[in-house]
Amino acid sequence: MLHGLTIRDIVLIEALDLAFRPGLNVLTGETGAGKSILLDALGFALGGRGRGSLLREGAASGSVTAEFDLPEGHAAHGILAEAGLPGGDELILRRQIDSAGRSRAFVNDARCGAEVLRALADTLIEIHGQQDDRGLLDPRNHRSLLDLHAGAGPLVEETRAAWRAASAARRALAEARAAQESAAADADFLRHAVAELAEFDPQPGEDEALDIARRRMQAAERIREDVARAAEALGPAGAEGLMGDASRWLSGAADGAEGGLDEALDALERALTELGEAQQGVERALGNLDFRPEDLETTEERLFALRGLARKHRVLPDQLPDLAEALAARLEVIDGGAESLAKLERAVSEAEALYDTRAAALSALRAEAAGRLDREIVAELAPLKLDRARFATAISAAEPGPEGRDEVIFTVSTNPGTAPGPLNRIASGGELSRFLLALKVCLAARSGGLPMVFDEIDRGVGGATAAAVGRRLETLAQGGQVMVVTHSPQVAARGAHHWRIRKSVEGGQTRTAVEKLDEAERGTEIARMLSGETVTPEALAAARALIES
Template sequence: MLRALEIRDLLIIDHLELQFQSGLNVLTGETGAGKSILLDSLGFVLGWRGRSELVRQGAKQGEVTAEFDLTDDHPAHAILEEAGLPQGDSLLLRRINTADGRKTAWVNDRRCSGEVLRALSATLLELHGQHDDRGLLNPRGHRAMLDHFAKVDGHLATTRQTWSAVATARKAVEATRSALESARAEEEFLRHAVAELDKLSPEVGEEATLDTRRRQMQNAERVRGDIARAHTLLTEGAELTAAEAYRWLESVNGEGTEGLDEPLAALDRAMAELGDAESAIGRILSGLDFDPSELENCEERLFAIRALARKHDVLPDELATYGEDLRQKLAALDAGDQDLAAQEAALTQAQSAYDAAAAALSAARQSHAAELDTAVMAELAPLKMERAVFKTDISPTDPGPEGIDAVSFTVATNPGAPAGALNKIASGGELSRFLLALKVCLRGEDASKTLIFDEIDRGVGGATADAVGRRLRALADGSQVLVVTHSPQVAAQGAHHWRVQKQVQDGVTLSQVVPLPPDERVDEIARMVSGDVITEEARGAAKALLVLEN
């Protein structure tokens, strides 16, 4: 419920504070007094898109603050929680518009965006009038209104759930088909590549191992030749020469020569060392022996691995993983038809479930549409439109999460006249009464929103205006309704009454809104009855209206 509204420096309002109550609140005043400015100001603080220039001439900025009371289960709490804004049993909205057009908003003293304001607005307030293209006159919202009246939340939830299942199943089928088409396009390549990889069967780290072994064998071949030549020199040259020298020296030792013992001993030691060297070199040569075919095989496999890696543009160590990926694609291709058949069966089943849910929802709508038509017709009779015909038209539309129905409200103002859209068939006064009757029927038990009716009684008078006022008063029972009206019959129905008036102060026109006590209320309703000159007869008529209504 709207508890308070404060406006500073907007249009022709310098400062205005209003305290609203539950029940029917009426605002009256002469044309041009500024009643629409109140609605513009309220729309501004709620984030609605309206006039671009709101700041009062000469002011640096305009400001509007609105306070709402919230119940514990009010839907605004969910929006506040999602936006990370403070919550409580009251909601304080504040918005500033500077003279250069910049707008800043706060919710419970926390900065927020215009989108958050508009989301909150949808849970707080509804505005209805003869040009109400945001509400009852917008055919896009008629289906939701019928669903609200029919209380088909269960059917809607099932339809949305099954629609989501259909979308998921369809996406899986499309993905599998796309993957199969792509795989089939490269099937020949996959089979050839997998055969190559399976034949070679490269392992991680194998290329480095082969390269190291190849280098070892290549180096061993070169080194072995040098060592073999050294071994030959030892066995066929140095050792034989030393032995022959030893024999010659030994044969003449002791025959008149002295000092041969020492060289003979040295030669003996040298021949022993040469024998050790020859034996050690022989062992090394044995260790360097390898099969020449091993080097050939090693090089052949190493080059084959490197060539296959270049062919597939991967590193040699990635060949094993790459081969596994190709095998998986090939396996998916081989199993793809079976998977696709299973997914198509699942899609058919999901579609059948959706069709059943949408049909059940459509049947519920058809049934309750007749109830809504009957309810609206019953409301039209007291509004002096008993000859009018209201019909909820349901027609097929493309399937979606909300079902397979398009819903629109049509009217015929006289028997036998063609039916058509609300805003195209009804005149101003008739349209107002259709809207009121619809709102009464659609209100139900939902009293969480403040309803504002902007001159919805325009074009009607007398007993019809009285009937409009009574329906508004009934609609306000247990909730809050604000009515901007020029009808004394409607104004007399109000539980709370404000007069909007203009005054000129120091050459500046300003708009004021004042609450009316009982005696001033009589004069205001008398003015609405008789015009500028309030006669005793008009006061009597005003008192009679107030007595009748109270």
Template sequence: MLTSLEIRDLLIIDRLVLELGPGLNVLTGETGAGKSILLDSLGFVLGWRGRADIIRQGADRGEVTAVFSLATDHPAWALLAEAGIADAEAGEDLILRRVTTADGRKTAYINDRRVGGEVLRALSDLLVELHGQNDDRGLLNPRGHRQLLDEFGALDLAPLRRAWTAQRQAREALQAAEAAIARAKTEEEFLRHAVGELSKLGPQPGEEAELDAKRRLMQSAARIRDDISRAALALSDEGAEGRMRDAARWLEGVADRAEGRLDEPLAALNRAAIELSEALSGVESALQALDFNPQDLEALEERLFAIRALARKHGVAPDDLAGFAQGLSDRLEALDAGEAGLAKLATALREAEAAYAAEARAVQEKRQKAAKRLDQAMAKELAPLKMERAVFTTEIRPGEPGPEGADAVTFTVATNPGAPSGPLNRIASGGELSRFLLALKVCLTGHQSGLTLIFDEIDRGVGGATADAVGRRLKALSSSAQVLVVTHSPQVAALGAHHWRVEKRVVKGQTLSTVIALPQDERVEELARMLAGDTVTEAARAAARALLES
């Protein structure tokens, strides 16, 4: 439960400490005294969205500290452990602190460990349930009814959402394939002609440069072949090679009488002979390469020009022509195989649709069961709220399919026997709406343990015996959960186990809000004020005592 709330320099509060207890805690006071500021402050420390200008005028920073006493098995401890906050140990007090500065910077701490706002907000769902003055707007909006029913039934919608995503992806894949084939069909004639033309030519990467080099070599062959032939003759047996063999033969004949002086020259001649032989071989190869048929040059030029022409035609580099041809071929192949591919994608879509429909039916069945349980629970809750003849019904109708199913959920009521049922906003009065809201909130939070339930003027629009019934239901609820009620109803305030009055005072020309814990005699005065208004009479005091005694 929430044991204390300390506020410093927020709005019209300079310093305020509120020590709360178990059971039903009641806050009363004149309109504008600052009761809503307490709830704004609690929302601030819990990371909820709120007003930006929250710092008290003249202050540099504002701060709120909330202390919770939790059981060792409270789910908040598991959440903190998952968030890596090892400093918060189960069984200790959980201390939340949040600071805001004049320039808008906000800093949050859990047990003096700095955390982000998202951790606070996740934690707040496990600590506090706030029912404000405008909560009936959500109750009146059918768009939120399905979510409320799912929360009540603790439905796991993850498999349904996955099935919806798979169905959407299968539909998008089929649509993309159909669009691609439609585009391909518009260029089918071009594709078939281009692929045929490119396949016949069969260009290869690097071929254009190779053909160009051969062409230039052939063109220059006639000019250089004579010189190469003369060089070959100079290197042959009739030239240098023969002269070198003669020199080597003459030297070898006299080497044994030269006392070794010819060994090195002979070795050099042998090496030179080898190099000369390799040179001659290379020159002869060059001659063979230059020996071509003029028709070969014509064929080579024809292919070279064809490659260049197709490259210009398709706007690609000659070296990229082979890859371009493969791309066109792939597109044509996809077009030819398109019908078979579409059939597979259509089958996949039908299977995904069937899987989604099955998940949606399963969720619908769970919703129908949850709706029956909710209607039964609401009937039990409405009886002690003086609405035992009202009928609350959860209607489930076919709706627009989506990631959370294909059901439309609407809460309807019939406030009197025999009267037609209809939407809450058309059938229920303001006081009835408050009681429907209270009953529904009790049903929705009944399965959650360890929550502090806060009701902000949940009793508005009711009085007399009905207000007493609302108060008694809140008191009964407080037997299993801590309940904090902001109220203007004396019947509700009289049932509180702890009572505080919120009031404004002027200090040095500045209006400040404070909270005063009321002992029994002061509770009588406060209830009398709530009953009588500005002028408190003895009759009002007597009525206040009677309320407290009852």
């Protein structure tokens, strides 16, 4: 529900605070008093186009704030969450504009774009002007309006799901066929390449391992002779023997030296230990340098073959194992293609059959609902002085899509003997308003309880017809909220809450003000609507009679 509208410095409004209530809220006033300004301001707060002319003359900036109750489960919660905006049980939309026409939008005091406001607006309120091009006049909306009347929501979702599944199955089949055709064109190459790679059996990291082994064996040829000489120089025929002899000679002389050789003997003992470790290291290195010449030849042949195979397939050597798997998979598509395609074709047939079933059920439900909707609307037209008009929901075949294969257009014939045609081409402005009202009354039970705003929906009618319009607006407002801008006393008399819009000139400036009327003021205003500027006792009595009726 819209429970608050605050306007600052917009057009002729300097400051205005409105608190709307459930039920039928009527706004009246003389022509030119500024009733349309309220709707323009509300539309601006809901993401409508901002322009500098909205700003009150002389003001640096203006703003409009709309406050809505947001019950749990409301669709707006999802939009807020997706946009990363704060939520809660109250939604405050505020939009500002400056003299250059630049606007800024806020949701619950968090900055946002106008597109978010527009998305929220679709879930918060319906605004119907004299040219309702968003709803009744737009044939693109007619199918969804019929589905709303039919209660087809669950079946529409099932049809969408079936369409998505059938589309996915067709894509999978098309991709498989394309893959098989591409693979089949290279079948001979694939068979040869797969066999060649399988026989060679390249391994991950093999190129680096072979290269290291090759360089190690090449280096061994160059250094082995020097390492062997070093081993001999350190061995018994070299340093080890000489140091051993020195140790024996010094040990024999140690008793006569009275401790003078002890440090030398200790140092020599340590040197012999270090020498032993050096010998072991050189011997291990010498062992590692041992290889057969044919091992180097074999390693080089494998390395060169690996790199040649990589160049042939235009990949890096380490990519050959993955290439082998990919080529084998393509070959498998060829070898097992017929069975795979048959399985995918069965999946397409099953998905399309399910879609056909869902779409046919949806078409049948729409056809039944169309007849019911036509009868209900025709019954509503007579009291609205459109008893000679005919309304028909035309359903024709359309290209299959997510929501079935039906095109829906609301058609009317306003005079006997004339061929029916699209609503927006046949009906006049006043007739359109009444057709709209009839449709809204018929859809009210399933409309989801959105607040509705009607701008002069009673234009061009009066007397009993205006009274019928008022009764239907009152019906729409039961359990919900309807706001109507009206010039009709019969409609105003049906209001649960009444605001008067008036224009005044103060200090050379024109201002628009809105005031909430009590019961006595309400009677006076309806009397003015009946009699004009001079309110007579008869007009007051007639106004009271309208209200009491």
